[in-house]
Amino acid sequence: MGRAAKITRRTLLVGSAAIAGGVIFGYWKYKQPYNNPLLANLKDGEASLTPYVRIDQQGITIITPRAEMGQGVHTTLAALVAEELDVDLAAINVEHGPASSAYFNSALLEEGVPFKPTDHGRMAEGVREFMRVPAKFLGLQLTGGSTSVPDGFVKMRTAGAAARQTLLMAAATKLNVEVASLRTHDGAVISADGSVLPYTELASVAADIEPPAEPELKPRSEWRLLGKSLPRVDVVAKSTGTAEYAIDVELPGMVYATIRRNPRLGGSMNGYDASAAEKMTGVKKIVEFTDGVAVVATNTWYAIKAADAIEFDWGKVEYPSSTAEIYAQFEACFDDKYEDSQARDDGDIEAALIEADVLDVEYRAPFLAHATMEPMNAVALLQDGRLDIWAGNQFPTQVKIDGETLTGIEQDNIHVHTTYMGGGFGRRAEIDFVRQAIEIAQQMPGTPVKLTWTREEDMTHDVYRPAAIARFRGAVADGKPSAFDLRLATLSVVESQMGRYDLPVGGPDLSIVQSAWEQPYAIPNYRVTGYRVPAMLPVGFWRSVGASQNGFFHESMIDELAYAAEADPLEMRLAIVSHEPSRKVIEAVADLSSWGAPLPAGHGRGVAFVYSFGVPVAEVIEVASSDAGIRIVKVWVAADVGTALDPRNIEAQLQSGVNFGLAAAMQGEITLEDGKVQQTNFHNYDSIRMNQAPPIEVRVLENGAKIRGVGEPGTPPAAAALANAIFAATGERIRELPLNKHVRFA
Amino acid sequence: MKLKVNGTDYELEVQPDMPLLWALRDELNIKGPKFGCGIAMCGACTVHINGRPVRSCSFPVSAVSGEVTTIEGLGTPDAMHAVQEAWVEHQVAQCGYCQSGQIMSATALLNQKPDPTDAEIDQFMSGNLCRCGTYPRIRAAIKAASSRLQEG
Numbered sequence: 001m002g003r004a005a006k007i008t009r010r011t012l013l014v015g016s017a018a019i020a021g022g023v024i025f026g027y028w029k030y031k032q033p034y035n036n037p038l039l040a041n042l043k044d045g046e047a048s049l050t051p052y053v054r055i056d057q058q059g060i061t062i063i064t065p066r067a068e069m070g071q072g073v074h075t076t077l078a079a080l081v082a083e084e085l086d087v088d089l090a091a092i093n094v095e096h097g098p099a100s101s102a103y104f105n106s107a108l109l110e111e112g113v114p115f116k117p118t119d120h121g122r123m124a125e126g127v128r129e130f131m132r133v134p135a136k137f138l139g140l141q142l143t144g145g146s147t148s149v150p151d152g153f154v155k156m157r158t159a160g161a162a163a164r165q166t167l168l169m170a171a172a173t174k175l176n177v178e179v180a181s182l183r184t185h186d187g188a189v190i191s192a193d194g195s196v197l198p199y200t201e202l203a204s205v206a207a208d209i210e211p212p213a214e215p216e217l218k219p220r221s222e223w224r225l226l227g228k229s230l231p232r233v234d235v236v237a238k239s240t241g242t243a244e245y246a247i248d249v250e251l252p253g254m255v256y257a258t259i260r261r262n263p264r265l266g267g268s269m270n271g272y273d274a275s276a277a278e279k280m281t282g283v284k285k286i287v288e289f290t291d292g293v294a295v296v297a298t299n300t301w302y303a304i305k306a307a308d309a310i311e312f313d314w315g316k317v318e319y320p321s322s323t324a325e326i327y328a329q330f331e332a333c334f335d336d337k338y339e340d341s342q343a344r345d346d347g348d349i350e351a352a353l354i355e356a357d358v359l360d361v362e363y364r365a366p367f368l369a370h371a372t373m374e375p376m377n378a379v380a381l382l383q384d385g386r387l388d389i390w391a392g393n394q395f396p397t398q399v400k401i402d403g404e405t406l407t408g409i410e411q412d413n414i415h416v417h418t419t420y421m422g423g424g425f426g427r428r429a430e431i432d433f434v435r436q437a438i439e440i441a442q443q444m445p446g447t448p449v450k451l452t453w454t455r456e457e458d459m460t461h462d463v464y465r466p467a468a469i470a471r472f473r474g475a476v477a478d479g480k481p482s483a484f485d486l487r488l489a490t491l492s493v494v495e496s497q498m499g500r501y502d503l504p505v506g507g508p509d510l511s512i513v514q515s516a517w518e519q520p521y522a523i524p525n526y527r528v529t530g531y532r533v534p535a536m537l538p539v540g541f542w543r544s545v546g547a548s549q550n551g552f553f554h555e556s557m558i559d560e561l562a563y564a565a566e567a568d569p570l571e572m573r574l575a576i577v578s579h580e581p582s583r584k585v586i587e588a589v590a591d592l593s594s595w596g597a598p599l600p601a602g603h604g605r606g607v608a609f610v611y612s613f614g615v616p617v618a619e620v621i622e623v624a625s626s627d628a629g630i631r632i633v634k635v636w637v638a639a640d641v642g643t644a645l646d647p648r649n650i651e652a653q654l655q656s657g658v659n660f661g662l663a664a665a666m667q668g669e670i671t672l673e674d675g676k677v678q679q680t681n682f683h684n685y686d687s688i689r690m691n692q693a694p695p696i697e698v699r700v701l702e703n704g705a706k707i708r709g710v711g712e713p714g715t716p717p718a719a720a721a722l723a724n725a726i727f728a729a730t731g732e733r734i735r736e737l738p739l740n741k742h743v744r745f746a
Numbered sequence: 747m748k749l750k751v752n753g754t755d756y757e758l759e760v761q762p763d764m765p766l767l768w769a770l771r772d773e774l775n776i777k778g779p780k781f782g783c784g785i786a787m788c789g790a791c792t793v794h795i796n797g798r799p800v801r802s803c804s805f806p807v808s809a810v811s812g813e814v815t816t817i818e819g820l821g822t823p824d825a826m827h828a829v830q831e832a833w834v835e836h837q838v839a840q841c842g843y844c845q846s847g848q849i850m851s852a853t854a855l856l857n858q859k860p861d862p863t864d865a866e867i868d869q870f871m872s873g874n875l876c877r878c879g880t881y882p883r884i885r886a887a888i889k890a891a892s893s894r895l896q897e898g
Contacts, residue, residue, distance in 0.1 A: 070841030070878045231837065238842030239833040240826060241778025241817030245843060248777040256772055281761055299760070300781075301768035373782050373790060373843040373877050422780070422843025423877050455783045648837060652883070656840055659879025682787035682875060691868035693881035 034139065037100035038063070047207035049166045051102045052081055052159035055203040060087055060187060063097035066105075066152070067143035067394040068234065069372075069424030070656070071711040072649040075232045077152050079225045079645065084160030084218060086184040087199070089225065094233045096418035099396030101139025107151035108142060114343065114510070116518040117614045118579045120705050138503075143394040144429055144541055146613040146709030149645065153707045154217075161215035170206035171197050220643075229648030234420065246419040247377045249390045251448040254379075255284055256300040257440050258452055260307050261292035263460055264675035265537045268315035269293070277306040286310075289439035296440065300452050319536035321675040326536065327364070330469045333489045333531045340492070340532035341508035343517035347525035352483035356475030359564055363472065363556065363735045365549035367670035368465035368542055369677075369685055374422020375458040376433035380441035381448040382407065387414045389438065392421035394429040398501060402431060406438050425660070426541035429497070430463050459685055460677040463540030464670055466491035466533075470553040476565035480575055481523045486516055486557065488550065489531040496539045508532075514546030515612045515716055516554045520579030537672070543660055544712040547612035551716025552665070552723065552737060555608035559724045560733065569724065570595050570607045570620075581640045581703040582609065582616035588638035588699050589618040602626055603633065606724025608717035614706060615713035616640050619658065621694075621721040625729040629744035632662070632694040632722065639713060642704035650710050651698040657714020658696050663688035665719035667740045692745060747808060751776060752819030762808035766800070767791045769807040770816065778817035778846045782875070789874030792847035792854075793817075799854035801873075817846040820853060829853045832891035840878035848874045852888050861892055 038048035046056035054061040062085075064077040078094045097103070115124035164184055171189035172179045174197070181192045189197045220227070237243035262269060272293055274286045282302025287294050293310060297303035320326045378391040387409050393399055396416045403414040421428055437451040453461075468490035475483040492509040499505075510517070512530035542548060562569040570590055577583045586609055589595070599605065602625045609618040617640075622633040637654050644650055667686055671678050679685035719737060726743060727733050734742045749756045751774060760769055765784075770776040770793070779802050782790030786801035793802045796812035821827035826834070829852050839845045848871070855862055855870040862870070867888055876884070 070839075072840070231834075232839070234842065235834050235837055235839050236823050236826075238839035238845055239830045239849065240821060240823050241846045242823060243842050244777075245780075247781065250775050250777070299764070299768055299772040301764050301772070302761075304784075371877060373780070373788065373841065373875065375781065421841060423841045425877070452781065455785070652837065652840060652880070655882055656879045659881065660877070663877075663879070681785055682783050683785065686787075687875055687877055688879065688881075689875060690871040690881050690884065693879065696882055 034100070034102035037098045037102050045204050047203035049163040049206060049211050050159040051100070052156055053085065053163040055199055057200055057203070059093060060199060061093040061095055064094055065097050065103035065141060066148040067418065067421055067424055067428065068096070069392070069394070069421035069428065071653055072232055072646065073148045074234060075230055076149060076646050076649065077156055078233060079230055080152055080156035081160035083223060083225045084157045085164050087187040089230060089233060091187055099141060099400050099416035101141065101397055103141040104136050104139045105142050105147055105151050106136060107147035108140065108145055118518070118520050118611070139397060141395070141397040142429065144426065146712045149709040150707055157217050158215060161217055162211040165215050166206045166209050166211040167199050167202050169209050170202040174202065174205055226645050230646055232649070243420050245374055245422050246379060246390050246392045247374055247452060249379045249419065249450065251379070251381065254448045254450055255296050255298065255444070256303050256450050256452065257294045257296045258300065258303040258307050258454060259292050259294045259436055259457065260310060260312065261461060262314040264314060264317040265461065267317040267675065270313040270315050272313065273311040277309040280306045280309060285444065287440055287443045289436055294436065294440045294451070296444065296449065304454055317675045319675070322673050323671040326467065326672065327469070330467065330489050330533050333533045334471060334487060338531040338533065339529060340512055341510060341530040342527065343510065343513055344526055344528040346523070346527070349483055349485045349525045349527040352525035353473055353475060353485065356483060359474045359560060361472050361560070361735060363470040363553045365468045365552060365737045366668070367467045368664050368668045369459055369462045369670050369679065370425045370427035370542060371459065371685060371687065372423030372425060372427055375453045375455055377450065377452040378434045378437035379448060379450045380437040382441045383446050385409060385413055387438065388417065389415070389434060390417040390419055391434045392419050392428055393431055393434060394424055395431060399431055399434050402435055403438055406435060407442060425543040427462065429541055430500070455682070456680045459680050463496065463538045465542030465548060466493060466539040468549045472557050474557060474561050476561050479565045479567045480572060481558070481561045483525040484523045485527045486554065487529045487531065488513055488516060488553070489533055490549070491533045491535065491539045493539050493541055493545060496535060497541065511546035514550055515610050516550040518611065519554060520582045520611055521576045522578040523576060544612055544715040547610060547716040551608065551610040551612065552719035555610060555717060555720035556723055556735065559606065559720070559727070573607070573609055579616070581701065582611060584701055584703050585609070585616045585618045585638040585640050588701060589620050589636050592638060592697060592699050593620040593636035595620060602729065604725050604729025606721045606726070606728055608720035608724060610716040612713045612716050614704070614708040615710060617713045617717050619717040619721040621725040623722070623725040623729050626746065629746035630726055631746040632692065635694050635696040637696060637714065638699045638701060639710065640701040640704045641708045641710050642702060643707040644700050644702055647700055650700050653710045654698050654714040655696045657712060658718045659688050659693060661715040661718025662722060665722050665737055665739055666745055667738045669738050749807065749810060749814065751814040752816060758807065760807060762806060764807050765803050766793070766805045766807045766810055766814070767802040770802065776816055776818060780843055780846055782844070788844070789851060790844045790847040792850040792874065794850060794854060797854070797857055799851050817850060820849065827853065828894045829856065829891040832887040832894065835890060836883045836887040838880050838883040838887050840880055844874060844876045848876065848884055852891065855888070856892055856895055860896055862888070
């Protein structure tokens with residue numbers, strides 16, 4: 001073991017989701033395969049050849065064990081299996097499947113290593129490879145970090161190929177011929193004499209054959225499905241109101257619940273008076289759970305009305321109770337005592353700043369809510385020692401763990417039914433709402449309970465994108481940045497979330513400096529320091545995580561230096577970019593947008609480039625400034641995903657990421673007073689709407705070294721590109737989000 | 747009270763101030779209209795009453811006079827309405843949660859204005875939020891449906 005264990009132990013300590021101890025056991029466990037969870041519930045005549053494929057007389061089902069929350073992952077992951085299995089996507093079923101560690105996410109921890117993601121040297125790749133060991137040891141079935149495609153790219157094609165080989169062997173046995181004389185086509189084995197044996201009829205024979213461990217995969221030149229724009233497997237259901245979200249699950253005898261918790265996040269409940277609520281129409285029961293009260297009724301509306309009628313005495317909280325006090329605490333953390341990382345320190349920044357004409361500025365970004373369209377909800381049924389849970393969730397294995405902790409029921413008797421999600425954006429990697437549904441169901445055994453949060457509960461009990469303050473000093477020489485010193489203070493989302501799951505964490509949280517320390521720019525004196533603000537209100541993963549605020553900070557600062565250097569902002573980025581695929585996306589967005597062409601009066605253009613989740617993305621935004629305010633005229637995007645599996649879906653994800661970033665940049669802000677979140681619904685936490693949504697033109701490149709996921713990388717450049725465009729149009733440099741604190745949007 | 751939804755007559759015993767949305771979802775098990783905000787700010791609950799769009803989360807069930815149409819009554823997976831076909835053709839949906847409401851609003855728009863301008867689309871559709879930001883494809887699908895219905 002020697003070297004292997006040493007490297008593993010070190011990466012465990014430095015990884016941003018590191019695991020303390022258990023290294024040798026972890027490696028041993030890594031060698032043990034997880035059982036195929038589909039084998040537990042097979043009926044006669046059914047076969048499950050891998051954890052991803054189930055075949056019976058009725059048809060073929062592909063398990064796509066990552067949360068479908070809009071990013072199209074079911075279609076793309078199913079296509080990976082279907083490509084090798086040789087079946088038509090329209091002819092198969094696609095399911096989330098059961099919660100199981102067999103579906104662990106091996107890509108999740110790979111970028112938690114202290115190597116720049118653009119570094120593909122032997123050492124960096126070797127350490128990333130070893131991060132698969134703890135990933136497997138933990139067995140986390142978690143969707144996040146734009147990892148679904150990189151995680152599934154080889155293993156799901158392998159699953160399809162192994163299943164196909166097994167079916168070929170089954171047909172050979174049945175026909176008493178050589179495997180080599182057979183081929184497959186469209187869900188069937190075809191023999192030399194032309195007879196057709198559908199996979200569904202081979203299932204029972206195939207079930208007794210050991211699938212090959214390392215089947216050969218098709219070369220890209222032979223792909224039929226991958227690389228093409230495929231119709232989404234969920235698009236008809238989602239266009240006809242027939243797609244089932246957890247909020248739509250209906251079971252016989254079901255009751256409907258809603259909850260109230262302390263509006264001060266994490267605060268206690270001193271007492272409550274439900275005497276009026278108990279008598280109200282439709283109310284069946286009022287029950288307590290860990291940190292609040294649930295009303296159970298015959299209709300969600302009756303539950304909500306009764307909850308409104310309960311009088312509560314809520315406790316205070318320890319954390320600073322107003323936005324101003326919170327920012328004061330952030331300011332106090334620019335101190336060595338709170339230093340979390342200094343992952344980049346090129347040249348001699350202090351010396352470089354002594355002589356120079358220094359730009360010295362501060363930027364801010366606010367707390368943000370996820371505000372998924374579907375409020376948090378879950379269904380739970382506890383009956384005869386069995387727990388069933390229906391929930392849109394990004395973390396099914398954790399649902400089982402928490403289910404066991406709460407009820408004492410063994411995980412084998414806990415069944416997680418993951419539904420479609422009305423948005424996730426990181427919010428559904430939390431399972432607070434699932435725990436609550438279980439606690440209510442525990443008090444009503446045998447009765448299925450559906451818990452639905454109101455929008456107000458959802459908005460005020462989120463795990464927020466943390467606010468952040470950035471302090472920057474920079475200088476230019478010869479038309480380029482000569483010094484770039486960025487200090488970032490924010491809360492640790494890894495510490496906050498992993499703490500809620502009792503998962504140990506160690507080492508720095510690189511999400512504090514994500515998309516700041518590893519940007520592929522060559523600046524001779526370049527330093528990025530992260531300061532960790534001590535935990536206060538709960539914070540969580542919000543689409544693109546640290547890159548969501550750091551993309552705005554870093555790329556606004558680069559823009560400021562370009563103007564200080566009297567350089568064209570896009571040309572200057574090309575002059576300092578140090579990574580070839582990144583250079584090409586900047587060139588591509590210049591070409592796509594005809595950068596440099598004359599603009600109408602009052603118009604201005606901004607550019608931003610951010611490397612996040614392994615994907616370089618460049619965006620150009622054009623705005624028009626008039627008496628009515630700022631209007632976004634158009635957005636151009638170029639991104640490099642390494643290998644593009646579904647171009648139309650990649651376009652959709654980049655457009656989605658841009659709009660998500662613009663919505664927050666224009667108006668998103670969560671503030672606190674008396675410890676309570678002040679925004680409660682879409683009237684005071686609005687999003688971008690049709691009248692403000694710009695056309696977004698996308699170009700996808702494939703020069704990157706690895707295949708990458710694209711659910712998040714479209715978001716980080718949007719705020720900076722917009723702020724930079726507003727500067728170009730108006731001369732006003734806005735260093736604080738949301739932008740509508742300083743300009744009006746038309 | 748009586749309620750006619752998608753051509754079927756129902757008898758309901760609920761409080762008169764119950765929003766139509768909760769009567770549809772929890773009493774009649776019609777789950778196409780979605781709960782998003784409860785204050786008519788997001789449009790996920792949009793249905794038609796006599797062909798006109800209504801935010802069912804904020805419309806008392808006792809105030810309904812006429813026939814209610816939900817997304818289920820517009821078309822089915824095997825027999826989609828032209829607007830739903832355009833939604834599929836343009837692959838609009840991502841998470842899909844708001845799309846029932848978007849489609850009901852778009853259908854109401856096209857009933858009133860068969861060939862809407864961009865400004866008319868903006869005005870009519872701005873009551874429907876989409877956190878996935880599918881707006882470019884919603885716009886394209888509305889235009890495609892408009893052409894199809896006019897050729898009709």
